[in-house]
Amino acid sequence: MLLNVEDGQKENLKGAGITDLESGKQFPESVHSMNVYLGARPISRALDLGADIVVTGRCVDSGIVLGPLIHSFGWNRDEFDLLAAGSLAGHLIECGAQCTGGIFTDWHAVPDWHNIGFPIVECSSEGDFILSKPPDTGGLISFGTVAEQLVYELGNPQRYLLPDVTCDFSKVSITEIPGFDGGAVKVHGAKGSPPSTFYKVNATYLDGFRATAVCPVGGPKAVQKGKRTAESILQRTRLIFSQLGYEDYSAVNIQVLGSEDTYGPHARRSIDGQGPREAVIWLAVHHKQKEAVEIFSREIAPAGTGMAPGLTGIVGGRPRVSPVLKPFFFYYPKNNVQINLFLNGQHVETFEEDLTFTSDEVVSFDPPEISSELKDLPSGPHTYRLEDLAYTRSGDKGNSANIGVIARHPLYYPYLKKTLTAQALENYFQHLLEQEKPEEELVTRYELPGIHGLNFVLKNSLGGGGIASLRSDPQGKALGQMLLDFQIKNVPDLKSLIE
Numbered sequence: 001m002l003l004n005v006e007d008g009q010k011e012n013l014k015g016a017g018i019t020d021l022e023s024g025k026q027f028p029e030s031v032h033s034m035n036v037y038l039g040a041r042p043i044s045r046a047l048d049l050g051a052d053i054v055v056t057g058r059c060v061d062s063g064i065v066l067g068p069l070i071h072s073f074g075w076n077r078d079e080f081d082l083l084a085a086g087s088l089a090g091h092l093i094e095c096g097a098q099c100t101g102g103i104f105t106d107w108h109a110v111p112d113w114h115n116i117g118f119p120i121v122e123c124s125s126e127g128d129f130i131l132s133k134p135p136d137t138g139g140l141i142s143f144g145t146v147a148e149q150l151v152y153e154l155g156n157p158q159r160y161l162l163p164d165v166t167c168d169f170s171k172v173s174i175t176e177i178p179g180f181d182g183g184a185v186k187v188h189g190a191k192g193s194p195p196s197t198f199y200k201v202n203a204t205y206l207d208g209f210r211a212t213a214v215c216p217v218g219g220p221k222a223v224q225k226g227k228r229t230a231e232s233i234l235q236r237t238r239l240i241f242s243q244l245g246y247e248d249y250s251a252v253n254i255q256v257l258g259s260e261d262t263y264g265p266h267a268r269r270s271i272d273g274q275g276p277r278e279a280v281i282w283l284a285v286h287h288k289q290k291e292a293v294e295i296f297s298r299e300i301a302p303a304g305t306g307m308a309p310g311l312t313g314i315v316g317g318r319p320r321v322s323p324v325l326k327p328f329f330f331y332y333p334k335n336n337v338q339i340n341l342f343l344n345g346q347h348v349e350t351f352e353e354d355l356t357f358t359s360d361e362v363v364s365f366d367p368p369e370i371s372s373e374l375k376d377l378p379s380g381p382h383t384y385r386l387e388d389l390a391y392t393r394s395g396d397k398g399n400s401a402n403i404g405v406i407a408r409h410p411l412y413y414p415y416l417k418k419t420l421t422a423q424a425l426e427n428y429f430q431h432l433l434e435q436e437k438p439e440e441e442l443v444t445r446y447e448l449p450g451i452h453g454l455n456f457v458l459k460n461s462l463g464g465g466g467i468a469s470l471r472s473d474p475q476g477k478a479l480g481q482m483l484l485d486f487q488i489k490n491v492p493d494l495k496s497l498i499e
Contacts, residue, residue, distance in 0.1 A: 021200075021329040022398050022459075023436075028205035032325055036332065037200045039163025040086075041077075042339050042351045043067025049343055058202070060162055062090030065121070073125040078357040080192030083165035085127030088172065088190040091160075092131060092149050093119040099131065099149040100182075101139035103477075105391040105484070110145075112138025117182060130177065132184035141183035143174050144391045144406065147451045150174070151404025153395035154455050157448050163199060163334075165192040171450040189450055194359040198331035207326045208250055209293045210470065211319040212284040213300045219310035222279040226256040229307045230283040237296050246292045253463070253470035255282040262473060263482060264431030280315075284470035286324060293321045326468045327398060334358075374418045380492030387484035389494065390416060394480035399465040400457055401476030403483055407452040411497045416454060419488050421445065425456050428486060429479070434460040 014027045035058035044067045046054045054067070066086040069075065075082045092099050096118050101110035110116075117137025123129040133141055150169065154160065160167040168191040177184045213233070217226045234252060241248065258279035260267035283300075287293050297319045304311050339351040386392070386405070389412045394403045405420060407413040426433065426443040433442045446455045462476055463469040473479070 018330045021331070022400065025328070027330075028203070028328055030205055031328075032204045032206055034201055034203040036337055037163065037202065038339065039063050039195075040066035040070055040083075041164060041353065042341065044070035045349070045351055046341055046343070047071040049341065049348060051343060061094035062087040062162065063164070065090030065093065066164060069123055073123075077164075077354060078194075080165050080194065081190065082125075082127045082192075084167040084169075084190040084192030085129065086123065087160075087162055087165060087167055087192075088150075088169060088187065089121045089123055089129050089131075092146060092187070093121055095149065095152065097139060098152065099146050100133045100141055101145050103393070104140070104145050104148060105387065105393070105480075106144065110138070110140045114138065127190070128186065128188050130184055130186050132180050133182050135181040137182060139182060141180070141185060143176050143185060143451075144408070145183075146174050146185050146187070147406045147453065148391050148393040148404065150451060151402070151406065151448065151453055151455050152393050153397060154402055154404060155397065155446075155457055157446050157455055161196065161200070163195055165195050167192055169450075170446070170448050172448070173450050194357050196331070196360050197334055197355050197358045198360070199334050199337060201330050201332045203328040203330070204325040205328060207324045207468070208286055208288040209290045209321055210284065210286045210324050210467075211293050211297050211321045212470070213281065213297075213319045214315040215281040215283075215300070215303070216278070216312045216315070217281060217308060217310050218278050218312060220277060221274055222277055222310065223256045223259040223275040225308035225310060226259075226279050226281040227254065229303050229311065230254040230256075230281050232307055233283060233296075233299060233303055234285075236302075237292075237299050240295055240299070241292060244295075246289060246295075247287075249285050249287050249292075251286040251470055253282070253284045255472055256280070257282055257472060262432075262471075262478065266428070266482070266485065282472050286470060290321060290323075297321055322467075324468055326464070327466065329398060374414055377414055377418055378492050379490045382491050382493055384488045384491065384494065385484060386420075386486040386488060389488060392480035392483050394476045394478070394483075396462055396465055396475040396477075399462050399468075400459050401461045401479050403456045403458065403476075403480050404448075405454045405456070405480075405483070406448075409498045410452050412494055413449075413452040415488060415491050415494065417447070420454055420456075420486070422456065424486075425458070425483075428483070429458060429461065432461050432479075433458065434463070436460060 018027045038059040040063040043054050069086040097116045099119050100117055104110055115137055116139040117133035120132050121129050157170040158168045172189040175186045177186055255261045256279050258276045285296050300314055334353045341349045341351055389408055391406045394401055407416055422443040422445040442459045444457045462474055463471045466474055
C-alpha cells in the first residue's frame with residue numbers, strides 16, 4: 001500500500017506537529033516517499049476472496065506468514081496469543097537461512113553453506129509450531145540458531161509492536177526435537193495484547209549526496225599509508241571546494257579496514273608496532289551538493305600516482321555518487337489509510353481495519369529487580385570471553401542497533417545478567433555512540449528469561465543507519481561479533497557447573 005505524497009497531505013502532516021519516532025525531529029520540508037507498514041489482515045482477506053498469490057506493497061515482514069495462518073485457521077482479531085504466535089513464526093523465518101544456521105555465532109559448526117536449507121514452519125491452530133528445514137540440505141537448526149533469530153532486530157521483547165497485535169516474546173521457549181535431519185525445534189509461549197490504532201509509516205527525504213572510495217593498500221605500515229592517503233584526498237578536495245565556492249563536507253568517515261578501527265579502544269595492536277601489511281581504505285563523504293561529491297569521486301584516482309606506494313586500485317572503479325534518502329518514521333491513524341484489493345486486475349474491495357480490538361494505552365512494565373540470586377552469586381578467579389558462555393546476534397532499526405545475548409546454558413544466565421549491564425555495554429561501545437543530549441542514556445537492556453537471554457538497544461549507534469551512514473557497518477551486523485570478546489571476570493569455574 002503506497003501512501004501517495006500530495007502537497008496538501010504533506011502540509012497537513014507538517015501542520016500536525018508530527019515528529020520522528022527516534023530523533024524527535026520535525027517533519028521534513030521535502031518528502032521523497034511515504035509507505036505504511038501494513039499488517040496481515042489485508043493479506044488474509046485477499047486469500048479469503050480467492051487469491052492464489054498475494055502481491056502487496058510495504059508490510060511488516062511477519063505479516064506474510066500471519067496472513068495465511070489467519071486465513072487457514074480463522075483466528076479472530078481478539079485472539080491475541082494466537083496472533084502473537086503466528087507473528088513469531090513469521091519473525092523467525094522472515095530472513096530465510098538466518099534461522100537455519102546462517103550468520104550463527106558457532107558458524108564453524110554449520111555444514112554445507114553452499115546448499116543451506118531454508119526454514120519450514122508447521123503451525124497448529126493452537127499457536128504452537130515446529131521449525132525445521134528440508135532433508136538433505138545444509139545448515140543447522142538448534143536452540144542457538146533459532147534463539148539468535150528471535151532476538152534479531154528486536155526492541156522491547158515485552159512490547160513488540162505490530163499492526164495486528166502487540167507481542168510479548170520475553171517468555172518464549174525453544175526446545176530441540178530429536179530425530180529430524182538437520183535439526184528441529186518446537187517454539188511455544190508467545191503472548192499477545194491489543195494493537196494500537198496507528199500504523200507505522202516510513203517516509204524518506206533527500207538529504208544531499210554521498211560517495212565511498214574503497215582502496216586496497218599493501219606493504220609495510222599499510223595502515224599509516226592508508227590514513228595519510230585518505231586525509232590527503234580530503235585536503236585536496238577541500239582546497240578545490242574553497243576555490244569553487246563550495247561549502248565543506250557535511251560529514252566524512254575515514255576507516256582503515258584491517259586496523260580494527262571499529263573496535264576503538266578494544267583494537268588489538270600488533271607486536272612489532274608496524275601493523276598489518278595489507279589494509280583497505282574506506283573513505284566516505286557526504287555533501288549537500290552533488291557537484292561537490294562528483295569532484296571527490298574524480299580525485300581518488302590521482303592518489304594512485306601521487307600519494308602512498310602500494311595503493312593497488314579502486315574497488316569498483318570511480319566511486320559512485322548517490323543521493324542520501326534518510327528515513328523518517330512516525331505513526332499514522334489506521335482509519336485514515338485506504339487499502340484497495342484487486343483480483344485479476346479488477347478492484348474488488350476497499351479493506352477497512354476494524355478498530356474494535358485496539359488500544360493506545362501504554363502498558364508499563366516494572367524493570368526487573370536485582371534479585372538476591374544475583375547479589376549472592378559466588379565469585380572466583382576465572383575469566384571467560386563472552387563467546388565461551390553465550391551466543392550473540394545484532395541488527396538495526398534506523399539509527400539504533402540491538403544486540404541479543406543468549407546463554408549457552410541456563411546456569412550461565414545469572415552471571416551474564418550480573419555482568420552485562422546497560423552501563424557496561426554503553427562503556428564498551430562508547431566510541432560508536434553519538435550522544436545528542438547531556439546525560440542521555442544510550443543503552444537499554446531487556447530480559448528474555450524464556451531463552452535465558454538479554455537484549456540491548458543501542459541508540460544513535462550507526463552513524464545515521466542504512467544508506468544515511470558513512471560507516472562500513474551501517475546496520476550493526478558486526479556489533480554482536482565485537483561483543484564476543486567482552487570479558488566476564490571474577491567468576492568461578494562455570495564450565496564445571498554443567499559437566
